[in-house]
Amino acid sequence: MPELPEVETVKNKLKDLVLNKKIVDIDITYPNIIEYPDIKIFNKEIKNQRINDIKRRGKWLMFELDDYYLLSHLRMEGKYIIRNKGDEREKHEHVAFILDDNTELRYKDTRKFGRMHLLKKEDVFNQKPLNELGLEPFDDNLNIEYLKQKLKLKKLPIKTVLLDQSIITGIGNIYADEILFLSKINPLKPSNKLNSDEINNIIKYTSQILKEAIKQGGTTIRSYESSEGVHGRFQQNLLVHNRENMECLNCKSKIIKIKVGGRGTYYCPKCQK
DNA sequence: GTGACCACCTGGCCGC
DNA sequence: TGCGGCCAGGTGGTCA
Numbered sequence: 106m107p108e109l110p111e112v113e114t115v116k117n118k119l120k121d122l123v124l125n126k127k128i129v130d131i132d133i134t135y136p137n138i139i140e141y142p143d144i145k146i147f148n149k150e151i152k153n154q155r156i157n158d159i160k161r162r163g164k165w166l167m168f169e170l171d172d173y174y175l176l177s178h179l180r181m182e183g184k185y186i187i188r189n190k191g192d193e194r195e196k197h198e199h200v201a202f203i204l205d206d207n208t209e210l211r212y213k214d215t216r217k218f219g220r221m222h223l224l225k226k227e228d229v230f231n232q233k234p235l236n237e238l239g240l241e242p243f244d245d246n247l248n249i250e251y252l253k254q255k256l257k258l259k260k261l262p263i264k265t266v267l268l269d270q271s272i273i274t275g276i277g278n279i280y281a282d283e284i285l286f287l288s289k290i291n292p293l294k295p296s297n298k299l300n301s302d303e304i305n306n307i308i309k310y311t312s313q314i315l316k317e318a319i320k321q322g323g324t325t326i327r328s329y330e331s332s333e334g335v336h337g338r339f340q341q342n343l344l345v346h347n348r349e350n351m352e353c354l355n356c357k358s359k360i361i362k363i364k365v366g367g368r369g370t371y372y373c374p375k376c377q378k
Numbered sequence: 379g380t381g382a383c384c385a386c387c388t389g390g391c392c393g394c
Numbered sequence: 395t396g397c398g399g400c401c402a403g404g405t406g407g408t409c410a
Contacts, residue, residue, distance in 0.1 A: 182387095215388060
């Protein structure tokens with residue numbers, strides 16, 4: 106499932122492939138992917154827009170066009186692929202952006218969870234979905250005062266709160282487990298019970314883990330791979346996630362799996378009291 | 379305002 | 395071997 110490092114990897118890969126190309130046509134076979142605006146307007150407005158840059162905010166890919174930003178969230182299994190114009194459409198390829206060099210940028214999403222928005226450039230940061238996002242993990246403003254303020258009213262388990270994109274954006278289920286393991290915090294601990302050292306550790310390890318994951322090209326787990334079939338290597342670095350019944354790399358206890366807020370959560374009961 | 383629950387989806391896995 | 399049911403999970407919507 107693409108989290109921040111995977112989206113960053115996709116962004117960098119796509120920049121090599123589609124920058125400065127013009128979208129001359131579009132073919133959408135699963136309209137629900139288009140969240141905003143109405144699909145007829147989307148179809149009309151995106152034509153003849155050039156892809157001038159690709160950015161990222163949290164888990165959102167931002168294609169900077171002439172007049173608009175095309176925002177794309179990959180959710181669980183979304184990926185982008187380049188094909189030649191007219192190549193047979195493969196299963197699960199729901200959107201084809203036909204480019205001016207006789208290639209097509211295709212959005213493929215097995216589970217159809219991904220969503221796209223087309224927003225006027227001047228509006229993009231002050232309307233949904235970007236205006237609801239919290240700080241980037243590498244933002245200098247992500248400090249103990251900020252996080253303490255955000256956590257003090259939250260009684261929910263810290264694992265659940267780490268997944269709240271309005272506080273820190275970009276953390277998903279895999280990296281939340283890893284951050285809490287390194288921070289030696291039990292995922293069930295109520296957020297408002299964390300002390301300053303624990304909050305500091307979360308800030309420190311969030312940045313450290315995500316930076317390392319970006320360096321490794323993200324994590325390839327289950328069905329996720331980035332565009333063009335690129336596999337991330339960070340899964341080799343995972344300390345607890347997906348390691349149920351295996352030995353803790355720190356204390357040799359058994360890693361256990363529980364549900365927190367409905368999410369599969371892995372942790373070491375001895376290291377994370 | 380907060381928190382719990384559900385829907386969206388499909389493929390993989392497990393038990394029978 | 396084939397079938398049915400459960401599970402995976404990011405996000406938004408609804409309801410208490």
